[in-house]
Amino acid sequence: MVVPTFNEADNLAWIVGRLRAAEPDLHVLVVDDHSPDGTGDIADALAAEDDAVHVLHRAGKGGLGAxxxxxxxxxxxxxxxxxxxxxxxxxxxxxxxxxxxxxxAGADGRGSADLVIGSRYVPGGSVVNWPWRREALSRGGNLYVRLLLGISVRDATAGFRVFRRSALEKIDLASVQSTGYVFQTDLVTRCLHAGLTVREVPIEFIERERGDSKMSGAVATESLRRITQWGISERREQLRRERARRAGRRP
Structure with missing residues (x-):
């Protein structure tokens, strides 16, 4: 499980402990962006005590996607x-x-998947302790994504996910340029375009109790801008394919 961190000193040991207790066979990789609050040192201490915890230190804050x-x-x-x-x-x-x-793994009886998303917005999913305006913004953003990109995933911006190795290898991670929160939507779209099976399962999302959120108006605006660009490009490509298909039918 990859867990990115920037100034999460109040939360890291707590969340890693819960992960290891919930899934004892799980390995955890903390990716720390040179947190000034000492998060990286905490990660190193956890790794020294537990062989299933690993740490990747990055030189600075480069964005969630990076x-x-x-x-x-x-x-x-x-x-x-x-x-x-x-x-x-x-x-x-x-x-x-x-x-x-x-x-x-398909243990839920619906067949195996390549990417599974823990979704707030499928039946059974929920959000706890968010102001209604923030939830409305999130739901509206996901509706915008569905309409503009033509996908059916209801929580394309969610960050609780598991991928098969084969899925990550197929979507060409080396070509991914999105570094912020729009990264999540980017990878969902790439998986769908690659013909992979994407499934959503309900989760209960709980607003953080400690530390500061990294989401801001500027981040949200940048995400919408990038998604709009992708949507316009996708619509143009759809029109190109349709014109080519019709031209191929002409006598």
Whole structure:
């Protein structure tokens, strides 16, 4: 499980402990972006005490997507067959990780998947302690993503996920340029375009109780801008393909 951190000293030991208790066979990779609050030192101490905890130190704050890309590359190089991602702030509950792993393996009776998303917005999913305006913004953003990109995933911006190794290898991570929160939508779209099976399972998302959120108006605006660009490009490509198809039918 890849856990990116920046100034999560109040949360890291707590969340890693919960992860290891919930899934004893799980390995954890903390990707720290040179946190000035000492998060990296805490991660090193956890790794020294537990062989299943690993740490990747980065030179500075380079964005959520960049941290995940570094973590995915590390995990693939290390030979892991399943690679997950989650926040360090407790908003994603380790005790619900089994839902994602079961769905990936097909143990829920719906067949196996290539990517499983812990979703706030499918039946059974929920958000706890968010102001209604923030939830409305999140739901509206996901609706915008569905309409503009033409995908059916209801929580394309979610950050609680598990991938098969084969899925990450197929979507060409080396070509991913998104570094912020829009990274999540980028990878969902890439998986769908690659013909991979993407499934959502309900989770309870809980707003952080300690530390500061990294989400801001500027981050949200940048994400919407990038998604709009992708949507326009995708619509143009659809029109091009349709014109080519019709031209091929002409006598």
């Amino acid at each position: 941290a995940y890309l570094a973590g995915f590359a590390w995990a693939l190089d290390a030979g892991y067959d399943v690679v997950g991602e989650m926040d360090a702030d407790g908003s994603h509950q380790p005790e619900q990780l089994h839902r994602l792993l079961d769905a990936l």
